[in-house]
Amino acid sequence: MIRVLIADDEPLITAGIRTVLESDAGIEVVAEAADGRTAVELARAHRVDVAVLDLNMPELDGLSAVRELPGVPVVILTAFGVEPNVRRAIRQQVAGFVLKNCTPDELIRAVHAAHAGKAYLSPEVARLVLDMVGTGDDGRRESAAARLAALSPREAEVLGLLAEGLSNADIGAKVHMSEATIKTYVSRILSKLDCANRVQAALLARDGLG
Template sequence: MIKVMIVDDEPLVRHGLRTILEGDPDIQVVAEAADGHAATEQAHAHACDIALVDIRMPNVDGITATRALRAMARPPAVVILTTFQLDEYVTEALRAGATGFLLKDTPPVEIIRAVHDVAEGHSTLSPAVTRHVIDTLLQRHQTLTAQERARLDTLTARERQVLQLVGQGMSNADIARALSTSEATVKMHVSRVLAKLQFDNRVQAALLIRNVDPAPPGSDRGSST
């Protein structure tokens, strides 16, 4: 059973998310909170695996709440859920320790899938967020360090191929279709790539490979899961 806490200042949003999540027999909503301060209190009172956290809330916002939650002795994974996709919120959320970032217009089935992915140790980012943050951060060109180049060299040819497709913003399903393999196999490759590169999420990996191998003109950078 995946134990989830919902953190949002809008009661209607909390109710809607609870309804969506509890429609899955493997997910249990164990707590709700209306701001970041209440979220940390609830997290201590009710052990949870994942916290879905809004960014803009009164008193204590979602970024501050994420830092506090991730600093706990047994921290829950944090997935930011918001209507906003401005790059400063995305990058701040990732720096604060968020595992994922979903827009509130994400279809219910994708929200459920994201919870399962995070519970399995994967990161999850909304397609629009992935495309936006990669393109924005690439404008601040980063020079690869010797360590990053050395880690890239540890990848197998197949892992490098998967990484290049991740760099184009493709989802695991898209990559599976492109490589004529299963989505489970792609997930395995992505996990290995992140481990070898010592990254927490696929946006970091995408930025790295895009600094080495820029996406070809007209390539589809549509989504990431």
């Protein structure tokens, strides 16, 4: 059971997040907070496995709270994936950065990924990260291309769409495959490329396929 803390200064949003997360049999919401300072105190007191924090909160914003919760994977929730926020999130090494217009399944996946020690970004945020990073230098491109040579043509196609920030469902619609099949492809791609998560694979694709 994944013990989760939720922090948001809007009670209605907090209630909605709780409902979404507790629809998953493997997640238990053990604490709620309306500001960042209380969130830090409750996360420590309840020894939570994952903290889901709103970006903008009184007392202490979500990203500042990350610094006070070493060892606790944090998923940041925000209404906007603007570049300065994303840059701060990357520097703080948050476990997830999810937009509030995400689907319930996406939020649940983000919590499970954070608990498993992986990173999760909403597709829109992943696309912004790729734009921020840009293309790599010649040496990095050559190294990336060598690693990508291990992929089959179909796997390379799926990876290219993943690098555009598309979700599994969107990729499936593009290549006329089920979402479950795409999920299998993505897992195989990550294994072949020795990437821990979709973001690493997307960055590698940007260098090797771009």
